[in-house]
Amino acid sequence: MKKTKVHLALAAAMVLAPQASLTLTPTNKPDKSWYSLKAQNGNAELMIYDEIGGWGISARQFANDLQALGKIGTLTARIHSPGGDVFEGMAIYNMIKGHPAHKVCHIDGLAASMASVIAMAFDEVIMPENAMMMVHKPWGGTLGDANDMRKYADLLDKVEGNLVGAYQQKTGLPEDELHTLLAAETWLTGREAVEKGFANTLTEPLQMAASLNSKRLKDFTNMPEALKNLFAPQGNVPGATNTPAPAATNTPAPSATIPAASVPAPAAPSAADIQAAAKAMNKARIDGINSAFAHFPQLTELKNSCIANDDVDAEKAKDMILAKLGEGITPCAVQPKSVIIHASNGNIVGDSIRAQLMARAGHEAAHKDNAYGSYNLRELARASLADRGIGCAGMNVMQMVGLAFTHTSSDFGNIMLDVANKSVLKGWAEAAETFERIAKKGQLSDFKVAHRIGMGEFKSLPEVKDGAEYKYVTIGDHAEKIALATYGGIFTLTRQTVINDDMDMLMGVPMKMGKAAKRTIGDLFWAVLTKNTKMNDGKALFHADHGNLASGAPSVEAFSLAAELMESQMIGESPLNIMPAFALVPPNLKRAVLQIIQSTSVKGTDANSGIANPIRDFVEVLSEPRLKAKSDKEWYLTAAQGEDTIEVAYLDGIDTPYIEQQQGFTVDGVATKVRIDAGVSPLDHRGLVKSTGV
CATH class of the missing domain: 3.30.2320 (hypothetical protein PF0899 fold)
Incomplete structure (x- = not known):
């Protein structure tokens, strides 16, 4: 089996200090998240201060957090990131780009690689003059014959096209120029970023220094020398050639410099120091093992045994994983010539699976070149895992489908919801309801009781003679009341649905619920006539x-x-x-x-x-x-x-139902509810x- 990767990542850490320039040792990674997202008084603040996509926080979690904010007027971001996972980063870019709030982004120090793409989603990007932004081509590797290599090269070009598209929407630069910038691994200061359109506003420079402690540093060939010197860790670097110190100058030493004679000799480590070091090494070993098993949840027992054995580190754990997955498997006589695509923001796997399901449900035309065009639901669930590099060998069908629904790297559950949502809307559109020809369509912004003034409440306007004042018009006191209510129901896309290839649960049931949603509004409308609803004056509508x-x-x-x-x-x-x-x-x-x-x-x-x-x-x-x-x-x-x-009002004017994920569902499937918020009143x-x- 051949595996491929496409990365856009740069590991770094930068610390801003307005008053002093200090070289710092990188701190430990946060326990919970690489970002924070919070809102207050209708404004939200997003902070991205580490490598994007790590520590179990996925773009799906980001989407849930963003939705939980409710209505916000402004989204302000502060980015100081070396980049990270392109799958997660491109999804975050799309969510922010489509959000209706006014979006402002501050580059506090570094927006490299995928972090620079996310910054392009904002209406306004603000950078200090000495902050940095870096853009580069996607890179990766594969195994296979010449045809496999050509296919992979084509894939990298497609991924690069997606990146260029995001940059071009913000900068307006020609595609050729952007491809040139990516090919050159371009590092831009704040001023250069503003000049080229990557940023909108330039602010005063901030003094900053940092220690770049990243194995990926060697992968970037065009980092400015000044930046390398700024980020270079203090002391000897393993493998580095010792060079003589520069000749002394007459420049006075800073007052914070400590004379060499006053530096005490290092003390022998205490027992507590040794114990702390041992604990740190063991934690690093366990973290490495957990990372190795992250994509193999079915091997929990093996993972626990590796953690319990002090002689097993991450590298040995990987060998044990491969050995376990290979148990009972006979090699094929002919090696399959297939490339497993890790296409990052290209999302070839997810897009292809979505296209196949949409075509089967009748919502889109089938694509002849779709590699998943003949797959049934069960095969698509497996592809959503295996073709993303998520191991599912040794799982039975129920376990594999359950993992496809719940694993953070699989968007199979969301794709199923997308198809079901299309079916709901199709059912709503096809439902024949006469009330839509008659009713006055309105909108309400909340669920409070609102008052409507009818056509008979305003009398004729009085004459305003030359030089006279306008008089306030009085209206009647018979304003009619109207309020929203929520109507809906729940259906579940289960593992059995996938295993049985039950397309009716993706087509028939959601379509019927869409029709039922419109029929519900029709029932409310016609009830106003047939029940002769009482008006605000205490008399029946027809009297x-x-x-x-x-x-x-x-x-x-x-x-x-x-x-x-x-x-x-x-x-x-x-x-x-x-x-x-x-x-x-x-x-x-x-x-x-x-x-x-x-x-x-x-x-x-x-x-x-x-x-x-x-x-x-x-x-x-x-x-x-x-x-x-x-x-x-x-x-x-x-x-x-x-x-x-008779008015039919909808929440915020949204006159179609929508489905949303039911919180607290189990791995047996995805429970979803169809909802419409509407109010009907004479x-x-x-x-x-x-x-x-x-």
């Missing part, structure tokens, strides 16, 4: 005092009288001039009403009598079965959509007329 209650079976005369009621609505002495636009009827009356309204002549008269139909096509006829459930005789007239009749009785039908 004789409201002048919108008629009678009579459908006929030219009955429709004419009902239309006259609506057209005669007044406020004070001023007519509102409301015109009917829709006739709402139960299905059993639909054809008779169509004949009455669409005929050129009046029913019962001679077609050649010259008596024209006075209500021909005066409204559009809409049939609704919920009306028949209440009465097969009652019918209604309503004004055009947008008039103050606004004004004047744009509605009801006939009892008898």
Whole structure:
């Protein structure tokens, strides 16, 4: 099996100090995270102060934390990072780029490699003059024949294209120039970054010094000499050639310098020092073993035995992992010519799996060149692990699928949710609901009770004579109330769904829930009419005092009288001039009403009598079965959509349902809930007329 890697990383540590320049020893890595994200009073602060993607904190966790902030107006970031994992970094870039808040980024010291890409997601990038930003080409390696090498070279070019795209959106530089900068491993000062468009604002320089203690330093060939000298660790470096100290100059030594004669001779280590050193070495050994087993959760027993054996270090643990995975496996006669892609921000595996599932669900066209085009759900789950370098040898099917749902490096669960979400939206869009033709669409920003002013609450504006003051307009006290409520349900994408290749759980069930969501809003809308909801004045929506209650079976005369009621609505002495636009009827009356309204002549008269139909096509006829459930005789007239009749309001105007991950689910699958936040309420009785039908 051949494995490949694509990295964009640079290990470094830089400490800023406004008053003094000190050479420091790198501190231990944090126990919890390489970033912090917190919000207060609608503003959030993000700090990225280490290598991106480490210590079990994934882009998925970052997404959860970002979503948990709720609505924020400003996102301020402070970056001091050598780069890191490109999978995690590119996902973070996309999440920040798409966030609606105003985004400001401060480069406190170093934004190298993937950290520089994340900075491109911000609206404004601020850099001190002596801060640094570094961009470079992706690199990696593979094993295989010449064809494998060519494929891998093509892959690296695609990954580089993604990086160039992120840089180009921010800088506006031509692609050729950006490719040249990456190829040269370009280090930019704050001033140079602003000049080229990587940053927006230059600030005063800060004094800084650091000790760059990274094995990756040798991989970067174009680091400025001044930066190397600044970062060089004090004292002798193993393997370095001793060079004579520079000749003394007449420059006075800084006052903080300690004379050599006053430096005491090093004391012999105490027992406590030796014990502390031994404890630190053992911790480093255990950390190395844990890292080696990070992608092999099925080998917990072997990991524990390695930790318990003081003679086993990380290198020996890796050999034991390979030996364990190879137990009972017979080598194939022919070595498969396949490359396992670690494509980082290219995300070839995830994109290909998503494309295959979308095609199977009918949401997208199939891609002929998709390497996963023939895979079923079980095979896609395994690919989401194996093709990311996550070991699953020795697992049974249930264990493998469960790991595909839960492992931080696998986005299989999120891809399943994406496909299910598409199915929910498809069901919502295909649901035939007549209320969308009639209702006035509104939006509410929270779940508090809101008040709406109907069309009859404003009287005519008074005349303002030359030089006179404008007077405040008074409105009525009959504002109608409306409030949001949440409607939803839960379905689960289980391991059994994947093992059984049950596409109905990705298509049929979510589509039905999408249709049910729209049907729920329809039920609320039609209930306002059929239950004759009480208005804020204490009277029913349709009431004789409201002048919108008629009678009579459908006929030219009955429709004419009902239309006259609506057209005669007044406020004070001023007519509102409301015109009917829709006739709402139960299905059993639909054809008779169509004949009455669409005929050129009046029913019962001679077609050649010259008596024209006075209500021909005066409204559009809409049939609704919920009306028949209440009465097969009652019918209604309503004004055009947008008039103050019945409002359907959505939270923040989002008029489609969405699905979200249910917290606290187990490895048996992903429990998700479909949710729609909506409120329905009558606004004004004047744009509605009801006939009892008898």
